[in-house]
Every structure is written in C-alpha cells, then in structure tokens.
Amino acid sequence: MIPALVIAAVVLTASSGLLGLPLRRWPARAQRLSSAALCLGALVGVTGAVLALRAPTPPALALPWAAPGGTFSLRLDGLSALFLLPVLVVPSLGSIYGLAYYPQARHGARAIRLQIFYGLVTGAMALVVTAANAILFLAAWEVMALSGYFLVVTEHEDAEVRRAGFVYLASAHAGNLALFALFLLLGQVAGSLDFGAMAGLPAHGGVAAAIFLLALGGFGLKAGMLPLHFWLPGAHAAAPTHVSALMSGVLLKTGIYGLLRVTGFFEAPPAAWGTVMLAGGAVSAVLGVAFALAQHDVKRLLAYHSVENIGIIAMGIGLALLGRARGDPALVLLGIGGAVLHVVNHATFKALLFLGAGAVVHATGTREIDRLGGVARAMPRTAALFLVGAAAICGLPPLNGFASEWLVYLGSLRTALDVGAAPHPHFAVLGAPVLAFVGGLAAACFAKVFGAIFLGQGRSPLAANAHEAPGAMLAPMLVLAAICVVIGLAPGAVLPWLARAAAHWSGLPAEALAGPAAEAGASATRVSGVAAALVGLVVALAAFRRRRLPAPQPRAETWGCAYARPTARMQYTASSFAEMLVVRFGWAFFPRARVVPPQGIFPRRASFEASVPDTVLDVGVAPAASFLARLAARARSPLLGSVQLQALLLVSGLVALLLWLALGGSPT
Template sequence: MTSHALILTSGLIAMASGFPALVLPRSNAVQALTSLILLAGNAAGAFAVRGWWMEGPTPPLAFPSPFDGLSVGIAIDGVSAAFLVPVLLVTSLASIYGLGYWRQSEHPENGVRVGLFLGLLSGAMTVIVTARDGLMFLAGWETMAVAAFFLVAAEDHIRETRMAAWLYLAASHLATLCAFGTFLLLYAINGTYEFVPIRETGTAASTALVLLALVGFGTKAGIMPLHVWLPSAHAQAPSHVSAVMSGLLIKMGIYGLVRVAMLVPDMPAEWGLFVLAIGTVSAILGVAFAVGQHDIKRLLAYHSIENIGIIVMGLGLALVGRSVGNPVWTLLGISGAILHVWNHALFKSLLFLGAGSVIHGAGTREIDRLGGLGKRMPVTATCFLIGAVAICGLPPLNGFVSELLIYIGLFRVATGADASTASVAALAAPGLALVGALAVACFVKVHGIVFLGAPRTPEAAKAHESSFVMLGPMAALAACCVVIGVVPLAVAPILDVAAAAFTGGVAGPASLAESAPLAAISGVAGLFAGFLAAGALFLGVRGVGRAPRSLTWDCGYAAPSARMQYTSSSFAETLVHLFSWALRPETHRPAIKALFPDDAHFESHVRDTVLEKALFPLTRGVLWLFSWARYLQAGNLQASLMYILAVILFLLLWR
C-alpha cells in the first residue's frame, strides 16, 4: 500500500471510529473501543507520514472520474506532512483524555455523540490536508465543519451552548461559501479543480480568488474581526473538544491560506504586507481581549486569535519574501508560521486540557472563584505552567523558537528592505513584542489566580487531582513543548521540506539550520538549566525549603482571608483601561447616595466588541429593513392566490 493510500485509509478509519458505538451498548468499555479505533487510524497515519518521508515524492492517489476536470486525489507533500503531524498527535491525546474527562457513565446522553463526531472531525482534517483538488478538500471541509457543530452543541440543554453552536454554524457556513467560491474560481481559471498553480495573476478572477480565500479561511482561522464565533464555541464545547478545535480545527483555515498562497505564486509584495499587517493587528487585539476575560476557556480562546495572528504574520513575511525573491525571508516566515502551528497545537491543547482538569476538579470556569489549586492538583498545575510559559513565547520552551524565527525574519526585512516595505516589518516586530508582554501579563494572571495563593471558594478548596488518563496526555504535550524548545534542530528538516514545498520545489539556498540560531538555542537552554539547578541547589543547601512556615506577611495584618487576595479582574484592570478603546468594558458599579451606603456589588465584563457592537446591530438593522417583506406573508390563502394572479397578469401584460 502506498503512503497516499495508507493516509486515506487512516482518515477513513478515524471517521468510522465512532460508528460501532452506535449499535453497541452504551458503556465506558465501548467508549474506550471508539478511542482505540481512532488511535489505530492515527497510528496508520503516522506510518503513512513516515513512509512518505522515507520514500520521497510519489504520484498522488487519483480516482478515475466520469467527468472531465472532476478527478479527485489524495497525496502527502511537505506542507501536508507538516500539518498531519499535529493532527494525528493531538486528536489521539484528546481522545484518550476524553475517556477520563467525558466518561460515558457520567455523560450517558451525549458520550456516544461526542465520540462519533470527534472521530469524524479527526478523519476529516486528515482528508483536508492531503486533498489534491478542490472537491476532495470541500468534502473534508464540510464534514469537519458539521462534525464540529455537533461537538460544540454536545451539552445542548444549556442555552449558551445552543447560542454558541448556532453562531459557529453561521460563521462556518460563511467560511464554506467562500471556500466554494475560491475553488469554483480556480476551476474557472485553470479548467480543473486540481491544485495547479495559476499562471496568470493580476486578473480580476485571481484577485477575487485570493480575497475569498482570505475571508473564508480567515473566518475559520479566527482572524480579527472574523473571529466572532470563536470565543463562545471554544468556551462551551467539552474541554478536550476545545483542545482539538483550538489546536487543530482553526489551523485548517491557516492550511487553506497556505494552500491558496501556493496556488497563486506571483503575488504582489503589497499583499504580503497586508497579510502581515492583519496578522499583527489580530495578534495584538486578540491578546488584549484575552487580558479582560475571567472565564478561563474564553480567555484561552482569545489567545487562539492572538496565536493565529502570529502565524499569519509569519505567512505574510513568507509572502513578502516570495514576492521580492528573498529566499531567506520566505524560509524564516513559512517555517516560523508552520512551527507556530505545531507549537500552538501543542501548548494550546495542553492549556485547554489543563482547564478541563480544573473544571473537572473544582467545578467552575470562573477564574475568580478558584485559587490555590497548585497544592491540590500539583501535576495539572505544573503542566499548565509549562503551557503558560510556552504560549508566552518565553525561552527555553517551544513558543520562543517559532517566535524567534518570525522575529529574525521581521528584523531582516526591517534592515534589508526599502523604507516602505521595511516600515511594515519595523512596526510588526514591536507589535509582536507588545503581544509577548501582554501574554505574559495574562498568563501570570491565569496561573497565579487559579493555581497559586489561597482557595477563594469552598469548591476550590475541595478540588481533586484528575486521573492518570487525563494527566498522561497533558504530560505528553508538556514534554513535546520542552523538547521542541530545547532541541529545535530536531524539527528543522521537516520545516525545510515544508518550506521547499511552499516555494514550489524551488528550494532556498539555505536550510533553516543555517539561517537561524537553532544550535545556539540548545546551548543557551543547557546553560540556563545549569543556572537554575545551581540556584535551586544553593537554596536547598541553605535549607530554605525546610524553613519554618508562618502566615503571609501582609504588612502586619494578622487575619488575612482568601477574599482579600487580588482577583483576575483587579490584576487586569489597568490594562483593560488602557485598551478600553477596543475592549469597551462594561462595568456596573454601585452609586453611593447616602452617608452609610447599603450592600453593593461591582461587576465588570469585557464582551466581544465586534459581535456586540457591530454584528448584532447590523443584523438587527437588516432584520428591520426586511421586516416589510413580512407583510406580504400574512399567512392568508386568499392573499397568496392574489399574488399569483397579480404576477400572471403582470407577465401577460409585459409580454
């Protein structure tokens, strides 16, 4: 069996993994069987990728078709392989985690459903990234979109969940519509649905194709301001589903953008700069909205928008490099983007699984109702901390490596290009620095308020650590974050091949190992580990760990209570205020009227500005505009007959 056939088989096995559970009795054992089938499918996929890596390029697996130009095919190339690795890994780990988090015995009404659609979603993503033509791609795309709808709607007895699912479905349809438009235009230009690069560019059709792809795939990826569906869908879905959606599903939008960029090889440099600019804006606003959230899963969802922005920045950099013919910029941009796809898939699913473990252990998503969980859930807390440091792009973990590649690329453009091109990169790099600092603020807040300090509620004080089934996948993801961060050279060959595929086989002059200080990163990580070990040893020798324990020294206050701690809202207050022009925070504060005021309470929310301030008013306006049309449909039979008569009369007279 060729690796192309094997990868298709793997996708089909994954898709089918949930079907046996439909006819078998509903039990935890059958749920484990579902997971096992998915794992088997993914293992086959891993062998397919390995086989492809060993044997090199082979002709795609094509299916004969009765119509001209309607062939469908499957093949792995460098870009496919780079997206397949996280898809296979993260869906497997999420499925294992689900056995502990979403046990059939605890969720009798939707356990089977979640397993079924998780398998469909996993297999569909495998099909998407290996499709060689628009038809196969769209088949996978729509399967993925619909499967994810049912996953978001898993707990459909909750009103918020139904709202989130409908919003997701509407946004998803917009994305699908644009994807259809993109590939129809491809057919109109090339005469085939196959992914063959467009030779004539600059025409209206090719411009429209790129714009449709940007809107459609941008909606799926969650680029600001097309992100409106993302926060509520990620918050309401079961946590292991959120991990797959945030880690992988939105990356399919990125994959679509990369694939379309490969279809249009001759783009003007301005388009690349535009993509770089929207990536920067998306990253900054995404993290700014995240800072204001106090629901841990909504907060993580906004960080997805931030990280998608960083990935899009890398893609824009690569497009600029390709347009001006600078292979080093292209290499740094596309490998930074793809490595960030990997990294985000790893640390964001780790964080969502960690959030799930918190929800499982303490029963709430509200950050301000948690606290001190580090003592009761030490493994979850440590894994979450690794994910938090990684997502902030801090050394020596994986987020630093991909951001470093993009930074070096931006600095190279800022120092090497003409002033107008350089200016965009010269603003994007400090933008990325701002994003990094805001992410640090946000994740210190989340980790500090949730896991450190004292429990704020009795539920948080009674929290319990999760089972091994849930901790194992988290530990595996955390280990991946460390390995890529410490030994980035290990992934460089895959990124080189992906970059070569992106540039259409015209390999750059240099490999990533020569264009970026990947070996130096390993050396620095080793040195840093030595410093940390020496510092810890020093404190250990001085016996600090066994020091006598006492109350926190609260400036002499002897009876501090857990409610006196800083909360996530107070931590973020100044930053939310600084970004209030975009975040539009809603606060309800008590008005003090009398000398001795009554009990009062204070509330502050950061809602989604685009959704609440732009989209909802717009939809209301459209509904109002068309409300007159309802007069025609009074539900009156005589009136309807009269309309028919009027139309017939009109047609007779007109002729």
C-alpha cells in the same frame, strides 16, 4: 503505500465513534474501543506523514470519482504532511482525556454522539489537509464544519450553548460561501479543479486579487483572524473541554492551511498580499491578547489567545509572501518556517492549556477565574503541566513557543537589513516590536491566569474542594508538555521539515532554500545550547538552594502590613491584576460595568460588576443580523407564509428552469 496509510487513517478515525455503538451496553468498553480506534488511526496517519516527509518526492494518489469535476486525489507535500501531524495527534490525545472527562457511563447517548462526531471531524480534517482536488476538499470541509457544530452543541440544554452553536454554524456557512466562489474562480483560471493544475498561476489582475480576498474571508473566518473571530470565543467556551482543545488546537489551523494552499498556487504574489497578511496578523495578535486579558472565563480567555496566535502565524505568512514578492528565499524560509512551526506548537500548547483548564473545571465546577485560587495544592501535577503550557504560549525559552516566534522575529528583522535581490519594504521590521508587545501582554495574561487559578488561597469553597485529575486526563497532558519541551530544546531538528514545506509552498528549488536553512540550523543549535545551559543552571541553583535549606523551613502568615485578620478574599483578583492594561484598550472594548458605590457613613451594600463583551459580535454582527432579520420579517408578505404558496413558488421555479433548458439554454 503512503497515501494508503493516510486513507486508512481517515477511515479509522472517521468511523471510530461508530465502532463503539454495538457495545452500548458496556459504556466504558465502548468508549475505550472508539478511543483506541482513533489512536490507532492517528498512529497509522502519523507514520504516513513522517514517511511522506522523508520521501524524495511528495507521494500522491488519484482515483476516479463520480462527483462532477472531482477526482479522489490526495497529495502529501511538506505542507500537508506537517499539518497532518497535529491534526491527528491532538484529537487522539483528546479522546483519551475524554475517557475520564466525559465518560459514556455517565453521559450516555450524549457521549456517544460526541464520540461519533469527534472521530468524524478528525477524519475530515485529515482529508482537508491532504486533498488535492477542490471538490474533495470542499466536501471534507463541509463534513468538518458540520461535525464541529454538533460537537459545540453537545450540551444543548443550555441556551448559551445553542446561541454559540448557531453563531458558529452561521459563520461557518458564510465562510463556505466564500470558498465555493473561490474555488469556482480558481477552477476557471486553471481550467481544472485539481490542485496540481492550479500550481504556478499568474498573480496579477483582478481575478487573482479577488481569489486572495475570498481566501482571506473564507479561510480567515475559519482561522479566526480579527475581525472574523467573533464565532470563536463562544463556541470554544460552550463545547466540552477536549472538543475546545481540538477546535482551538487544530480545527482553526485548517483555515491557515487553506490560506497557505491557495497563496501557494500563485507564481509571484504581489507584495500587497504580504502587506495585508502582515498587518492583519499584527492587529489580530495585539487585539486578541488584549481581549484575552479582559476575560473572566478561563475558556473564553484561552479562545482569545487563539486569535492572538493565529495573528502571529499570519504575520509569518505575510513575511513569506513578501519574501516571494522580492525573491528572497531566506525570508520565505523564515516566514513559512515560523508560521508552520507555530501551527504545530500552538496545537500542542493550546491543547495542553485547554486540557489543564478542563481538569480544573472538572475538579471545581467553575470556569470563573475569580472564584478559584490555590488549586495548585490540591492539583500539583495539573498545575505543573499547565505552567509548561503557559510558559510555552508566552514564547518563553526553553519551550517550543520561543522557537517559532524566534523564526518570525528573524524574518521581520531581516527586512531591516538591505539584503536579498531587492530591498524589502522597511515597515515589515515593525513586526518585531509588535511581537514584543504581544509577548509582554501574553506573559501578563498568563501570569494572571496561572496566578489566580493555581496560586495563593482559594477564593471560594469550590476551589478548596478540588481534587487531582485522574491518570487518563494527566497522561495526554504529559505527552503534550513533553512535545513542548522537546521542540523547545531542539528546534533545529524540525528545520529540514520546515524547509521542505517552504520549498513546496513557494515552488522554489530546494537548493535555493538549503543555504538559509543551514544558516537557521546553525543558529538553532546555539539556541539549544543556551536552552541547555539554562536548564543546567536551574538544576544547579536548585541543588545549591536545597543544600542551604535542608530541613523543612518554618511557615508563617503572609506579610500583610501587620493586618491581623487577613482573608482569602483580600487577595488581588484576576480582574484587578489585568485592570491597568485593560483600561488602556478601552477604545476597542466597550466594557460594561455596573457599579453600586458605597454611600453614607455606614454603607450597607455596594457592588461592582464588569464584563467585556466581544466588540465584533455583540456590538457589530449580532445587532446588524437582528436588524436584517426584522427587515426581512417586515418585507415578507403574510400570504407567503403559507406552505401551499411556497410549494407553488418552488414548482413554478422548477418548471421555468426546465423550460429554459428545453428551449436550448446551456447549464454552464
């Protein structure tokens, strides 16, 4: 029954874009139909996921399938069901947003193509997180990766977009290569390509280490862990906004899901795995937010924040792996609980931020932060919703970002005390100050983004002509903001689900996790109490303030040291706001600046331009790739360029293979 709901959801969402095709002559209706199909599919799937989370045992389904080594088997354990929720909710809200942001009536065939792949990627992601067979998983993964490419290159007239799309496609396939090798190895060790047979593998030896490293490479590339994040900022900036929200909010998370799934197969992962994840996550978090601080383009900036948040999630996974290595169920619960809750939370607030940024881009026509300003007066609702997302991503209470980061903090702090079966490696406690540093930098970054875009005065005419976003764009943002608030006020409500995911991931009996879960639940109740007190205090103080200042108060020019002719261009810009922090990361950045200094007593022209390219892509990968391409071009003999010769080579290769088979070679 429950797997059937999931299959129905996959079919409905994947075909939602096609449903609109017959109505091409009525574009508005066609788009509404496909959006409705996507939402209906999501609703069906979410029902299935919630039912699966309440079922006594994980619901599963296995059907025969003609693919070699493949069975069409689905399984909804705690992990799959929890991932399924954001995977379905975020795209369905995005498609409603698309009604106003990317109307078919205006964009025609391009919007149709976008909707087809938007539905397809949603269905594929739903299948990825529920598949229980390697072949099915890889097939869904490939559909997801390819649809993602077509979504990125929606506006392919732009050379920048084509480049971002190509980088995405190339890195996605490099990752796929690692995944093929990974599942081949896993299949060989387990003797079957079914995930069920892979549970409880021994984690020692070179093969297990190779599997872990391949998972880190293949899935890390999809998740965007530093230094494998290089495809991500370009792709997120190039895609239409609701596609960016989908990619950043949930597509990246399939990489996290894969990492969790594969590490969950092993009986007792060595502490080194946890150490690698924890350290990698910490580096990803710090440098992700540092790169974000240096960006001028709001969508690139948000994309780098995904790198940061993936780092925080990886830190949680690392702690859980350490907990399993040392036999400490409480650490497993806190690590996995923090990581999985942060997956859900990041999906909501990052989608909210992207949709909010998209509304601003829609209204002003620019993504340059430094050309905006004062937009909150024209777009008060968008501003308020964006602010909720900004506070949530900084981990500020009483919003959901705090709840998940707090769990990761608790896990990290636990390693400082000598508790559990065996003492933990103490370096893990350094996760707490690292998270604090990341939190401080994130707050700085979002003070910059929100301040420069929404507050103050418009820095260009673009900002002055802004208009409030239509209801179809505001409603999805409102839903996402509400989720942020609800999870933030009552984090204890989701703890049983997190404990279930932790039990299914680690293979620990539910009883072993019940104690730590109850303890964390009691603490979460107190967090809720303080959060409620905070909200009450804000309401009371606001009422007090209003009683003191009833009538409309006089307005005056902002104090500017008595300077008589202030202009909006004299405001502190986003670049100068972040400058003090950015210079301290100069060792990682390779910033480029073009300065024409003012000269003479009456200087005529002076200019300053600065940009921070992506260190890994623009300094590392791209030059290396073009060097390889040049080398390959030189190595290729001109003769081989002819089609006939290539056909001949192909045919002779085939013949050789056939001969080898005929002479008794075996294909395996």
